Amino acid sequence: MLMFATNDQLLKNAIDDLGKYVDLKDLGEPRYILGIQVNHDKKEQKIKREQKITLNQRKQIDDILKTFHMEDCKAVKTPMDVSQWKQSLARATESKQATNCPDVPYQSLMGHLMYLVQGTRPDIAFATNYRLWW
Incomplete structure (x- = not known):
């Protein structure tokens, strides 16, 4: 306690x-x-x-990046830029991105991100919830 x-x-x-x-x-x-x-x-x-x-949650963030082989990824600003959001939505709709990636442990990644949102990172809530649409 x-x-x-x-x-x-x-x-x-x-x-x-x-x-x-x-x-x-x-x-x-x-x-x-x-x-x-x-x-x-x-x-x-x-x-x-x-x-x-x-x-x-720095250690947990580092562990998530290692788990999903994203150690070298580039950071983006949050809250998510609306123009970026619309472009991403259009690209995903055209390519049917979510159904073409069966090997990506998407649900696991989203679960990890939601834990970060609920803990110390409410600033990534919109971007994370947006990604949950797929």
Whole structure:
């Protein structure tokens, strides 16, 4: 179980209260949660007396690129450019792109991308959902 609070005393009180009912073990600051990396900015904490926590899925993104042999792919901007979207739609419709690629594990790739969208990458939601149409 992860617990967060706005200050240390509030967190300690919550842990003590919960500890009356169940056995608790403090494992320290988390590094990964369900494949999501948790970064604690200690430098920021010393300067402002508050801790900055950021989340990312860089390792999972790298693993997806390796799994689907896309390590050398080129990045595109998101949100998706409308003109690019219309051109892509026209090309896909003309070539029936989705039915001509039976060897591509398309559903698996889309599942991986949806997990990223739900975790830390809502910025790729439109482009991912657009690709789900195929």
